[in-house]
Amino acid sequence: xxxxxxxxxxxxxAKSSTWKYxxxxxxxxxxxxxxxxxxxxxxxxPRHEEAVSDLIRRQVERCDRLAGILTMMSVAGGTGSGMGxxxxxxxxxxxxxxxxxxxxxWPYGTGEVIVQNYNSVLTLSHLYQWSDAILVHENDTVxxxxxxxxxxxxxxxxxxxxxxxxxxxxxxxxxxxxxxLGHYTRNPVGELLKNLxxxxxxxxLSLSTxxxxxxxxxxxxxxxxxxxxxxxxxxxxxxxxMEEGIDWQVRVxxxxxxxxxxxxxxxxxxxxxxxxxxxxxxxxxxxGADPEAFLHPGLYSSWLPAGTAFSTxxxxxxxxxxxxxxxxVSNSQSLLKPLDNIVGKAWNxxxxxxxxxxxxxxxxxxxxxxDSFTALEQxxxxxxxx
Amino acid sequence: MTQSIIVQVGQCGxxxxxxxxxxxxxxxxxxxxxxxxxxxxxxxxxxxxTRRSDGENDITSGKxxxxxxxxxxxxxxxxVVNEILQGPLRDVFDSTQxxxxxxxxxxxxxxxxxxxxxxxxxxxxxxxxxxAEHCDSLQCFFLIHSMGGGTGSGLGxxxxxxxxxEFPEVCRIVTSVYPSAEDDVITSPYxxxxxxxELTEHADCVLPVENQxxxxxxNKIQQMAHSGKPSQVIRKESTLISGRGGVGGTEKPFDAMxxxxxxxxxxxxxxxxxxxxxxxxxxxxxxxxxxxxxxxYLVSSLTPLYTLADVNIPVRRLxxxxxxxxxxxxxxxxxxxxxxxxxxxxxxxxxNVQVSDLRRNIERLKPSLSFVSWxxxxxxxSLCSVPxxxxxxxxxxxxxxxxxxxxxxELRDRxxxxxxxxxHLHHYLHxxxxxxxxxxxxxxxLSSLIEEYxxxxxxxxxxxxxxxxxxxxx
Numbered sequence: 035x036x037x038x039x040x041x042x043x044x045x046x047x048a049k050s051s052t053w054k055y056x057x058x059x060x061x062x063x064x065x066x067x068x069x070x071x072x073x074x075x076x077x078x079x080p081r082h083e084e085a086v087s088d089l090i091r092r093q094v095e096r097c098d099r100l101a102g103i104l105t106m107m108s109v110a111g112g113t114g115s116g117m118g119x120x121x122x123x124x125x126x127x128x129x130x131x132x133x134x135x136x137x138x139x140w141p142y143g144t145g146e147v148i149v150q151n152y153n154s155v156l157t158l159s160h161l162y163q164w165s166d167a168i169l170v171h172e173n174d175t176v177x178x179x180x181x182x183x184x185x186x187x188x189x190x191x192x193x194x195x196x197x198x199x200x201x202x203x204x205x206x207x208x209x210x211x212x213x214x215l216g217h218y219t220r221n222p223v224g225e226l227l228k229n230l231x232x233x234x235x236x237x238x239l240s241l242s243t244x245x246x247x248x249x250x251x252x253x254x255x256x257x258x259x260x261x262x263x264x265x266x267x268x269x270x271x272x273x274x275x276m277e278e279g280i281d282w283q284v285r286v287x288x289x290x291x292x293x294x295x296x297x298x299x300x301x302x303x304x305x306x307x308x309x310x311x312x313x314x315x316x317x318x319x320x321x322g323a324d325p326e327a328f329l330h331p332g333l334y335s336s337w338l339p340a341g342t343a344f345s346t347x348x349x350x351x352x353x354x355x356x357x358x359x360x361x362x363v364s365n366s367q368s369l370l371k372p373l374d375n376i377v378g379k380a381w382n383x384x385x386x387x388x389x390x391x392x393x394x395x396x397x398x399x400x401x402x403x404x405d406s407f408t409a410l411e412q413x414x415x416x417x418x419x420x
Numbered sequence: 421m422t423q424s425i426i427v428q429v430g431q432c433g434x435x436x437x438x439x440x441x442x443x444x445x446x447x448x449x450x451x452x453x454x455x456x457x458x459x460x461x462x463x464x465x466x467x468x469x470t471r472r473s474d475g476e477n478d479i480t481s482g483k484x485x486x487x488x489x490x491x492x493x494x495x496x497x498x499x500v501v502n503e504i505l506q507g508p509l510r511d512v513f514d515s516t517q518x519x520x521x522x523x524x525x526x527x528x529x530x531x532x533x534x535x536x537x538x539x540x541x542x543x544x545x546x547x548x549x550x551x552a553e554h555c556d557s558l559q560c561f562f563l564i565h566s567m568g569g570g571t572g573s574g575l576g577x578x579x580x581x582x583x584x585x586e587f588p589e590v591c592r593i594v595t596s597v598y599p600s601a602e603d604d605v606i607t608s609p610y611x612x613x614x615x616x617x618e619l620t621e622h623a624d625c626v627l628p629v630e631n632q633x634x635x636x637x638x639n640k641i642q643q644m645a646h647s648g649k650p651s652q653v654i655r656k657e658s659t660l661i662s663g664r665g666g667v668g669g670t671e672k673p674f675d676a677m678x679x680x681x682x683x684x685x686x687x688x689x690x691x692x693x694x695x696x697x698x699x700x701x702x703x704x705x706x707x708x709x710x711x712x713x714x715x716x717y718l719v720s721s722l723t724p725l726y727t728l729a730d731v732n733i734p735v736r737r738l739x740x741x742x743x744x745x746x747x748x749x750x751x752x753x754x755x756x757x758x759x760x761x762x763x764x765x766x767x768x769x770x771x772n773v774q775v776s777d778l779r780r781n782i783e784r785l786k787p788s789l790s791f792v793s794w795x796x797x798x799x800x801x802s803l804c805s806v807p808x809x810x811x812x813x814x815x816x817x818x819x820x821x822x823x824x825x826x827x828x829x830e831l832r833d834r835x836x837x838x839x840x841x842x843x844h845l846h847h848y849l850h851x852x853x854x855x856x857x858x859x860x861x862x863x864x865x866l867s868s869l870i871e872e873y874x875x876x877x878x879x880x881x882x883x884x885x886x887x888x889x890x891x892x893x894x
Binding site for chain 1: 711
């Protein structure tokens with residue numbers, strides 16, 4: 035809703051001389067949404083619905099076969115979160131048969147915007163109704179990757195964004211989903227959603243990619259598929275979001291134990307249960323990689339057999355300079371704790387009615403807040419009892 | 421890009437405003453080397469073609485012809501405004517932006533608010549509307565005035581409520597200069613408390629400033645400048661109080677203090693004017709820093725006060741800047757936020773600072789500050805890549821903190837001292853429309869404000885348990 039960032043982005047792209055944003059494919063206004071979800075959703079959304087839908091329709095008409103729409107937004111601000119949610123609703127209405135994948139960036143836990151928790155709660159609860167899946171990146175995690183793995187001393191947002199872009203690229207670049215190499219899927223988003231989102235109550239996806247290191251270290255490292263897969267599996271099991279500091283003590287619980295005991299052991303150990311996983315392998319000798327370890331039934335919930343819950347995609351083309359790289363897109367409990375934190379903080383603030391007048395000014399009432407909280411508590415409960 | 425209009429009322433308001441325009445021109449001249457009228461300039465200036473005088477003379481792009489400030493100057497006596505119009509800034513204003521009268525308000529809030537208010541209301545509305553029509557997208561009104569006098573305080577607050585009536589969706593940020601304890605105007609407590617009530621009701625955000633704090637900051641800088649140590653030589657034009665490089669000629673008294681306020685406004689709006697990696701618009705200030713509608717008084721502090729002539733700036737200096745921003749010597753009112761309760765805090769960083777530096781300093785400083793229980797991570801951050809003139813980076817910290825309570829309590833005590841003896845009351849009650857009720861309502865409003873801050877502060881040492889969450893059937 036304000037022009038500075040888009041102007042900068044368009045100019046940067048044009049300078050790169052390999053690609054650029056099409057003229058007229060952007061929309062901006064003069065004044066932002068003031069970090070206010072209600073302003074983005076109730077005011078800017080409806081006001082600019084026609085113009086934005088028009089732009090999207092022009093792009094859609096050029097596609098032979100529209101597989102899906104990927105939206106990218108943050109949840110802390112006003113435009114990305116509020117207006118982004120409104121646009122997702124419009125997209126769902128206009129294109130009911132297309133997949134919609136929302137890529138969300140969650141802010142730093144120690145605060146970038148004071149009302150970020152309110153904005154996050156409102157966004158997530160509303161998106162759950164209209165989106166097919168929500169892929170989450172957390173600034174805290176990516177920041178740690180920059181610091182620990184990439185060894186960057188003064189981390190700027192540019193660095194953070196590069197990591198997120200790398201992770202998205204490793205997920206969305208062409209890959210073969212069937213098993214016969216040489217035949218790439220036409221519909222990566224669709225296949226992803228088909229495999230991962232089997233129940234409408236479980237839509238939160240997280241993404242881990244290894245290896246991630248600075249280009250100077252890359253020259254001195256070599257990788258093997260078994261090594262990479264072992265690390266990635268433990269990252270999944272122990273809910274480690276990056277390759278450093280993995281807790282190797284956490285183990286997959288054995289299936290023979292009675293259910294209650296299993297539950298207690300799980301929460302004690304920090305074991306991360308998955309609903310479904312997609313493993314994407316790119317690089318040399320990819321057909322030789324054996325992801326057998328990911329098929330262990332203890333990793334998954336009991337109502338989905340491991341064979342259906344897990345799939346592997348491969349591509350012999352290395353990605354972004356890494357000779358071998360493995361990406362895991364997973365629908366698991368890994369986002370449970372951060373989500374719980376956000377809802378907890380927002381609830382505390384709501385209990386003292388702080389800042390609520392800023393939202394009611396634009397049309398979001400206290401009832402709307404309560405509805406959002408209820409919806410998210412439901413999601414948290416579902417994931418907790420996976 | 422959004423535009424803002426400065427409304428300067430009264431002697432203090434106009435003098436501060438004058439310094440603001442001078443420093444704004446200096447800042448833009450420093451950055452805009454090509455002389456092209458760009459978006460950043462348009463937030464405070466219009467580009468006009470002086471050859472046409474039909475009012476339709478705005479040029480929206482291309483080379484700068486002649487800049488006009490987006491301002492309305494209001495004063496009930498002509499001295500200050502005339503001085504501005506004869507000084508070096510005369511080309512920045514034209515006669516359509518002035519509202520003046522002859523005799524002044526006699527340091528009487530009632531005269532300013534009840535007599536001059538209605539009398540020149542139409543004039544003021546017309547000038548403001550004209551200024552607003554020249555804007556593509558008007559975001560904010562900045563009102564600059566003092567609380568102790570008659571015009572700034574009385575007429576200024578009348579203009580504030582007028583702006584709320586005529587332009588309800590435009591944000592109103594008020595910079596108020598509060599009188600110190602030893603003020604030369606005897607009735608300043610009356611004027612201030614009467615004005616406070618208006619500010620609490622009609623402003624979106626108030627940035628109080630106290631003269632005594634400004635004087636302390638100046639003394640600190642001058643002490644540094646004269647300390648004589650060779651490693652501590654400061655670059656003269658980089659100090660917060662310097663107007664060097666601007667249009668103005670010789671420095672007048674109060675200029676140094678007013679420069680500080682001018683720098684406050686420039687830093688506040690920097691992220692809205694220039695680009696950066698984490699932008700903050702003006703409407704985000706009110707959104708993030710005002711949790712309850714009446715508690716909108718923000719304590720501000722500016723660092724660094726000066727740059728040393730030595731060019732090497734190690735990371736330690738950067739961290740020092742953050743630490744200083746929370747020390748009580750750098751605040752613009754006599755208050756100590758570190759030992760009171762924070763409701764919210766905003767950090768507006770300018771210059772070559774990365775997000776990791778910002779995060780590191782927040783982590784470092786957080787344990788020594790107490791935040792209210794429901795806003796433990798109450799930080800709003802903003803990064804603008806353009807530093808102010810003479811510095812490589814700077815920080816403006818805005819805090820909504822209960823440390824304003826002592827300031828208000830003292831003000832109320834000074835008021836009560838006079839009011840109990842009914843001293844000087846007849847000057848006010850003579851004015852049509854003024855009654856005892858105005859005074860008692862004003863004091864009640866101030867007392868309830870103090871009470872609200874008090875209630876929040878009392879939660880400071882309590883152990884707060886989280887509110888019980890909603891239970892969902894599994």
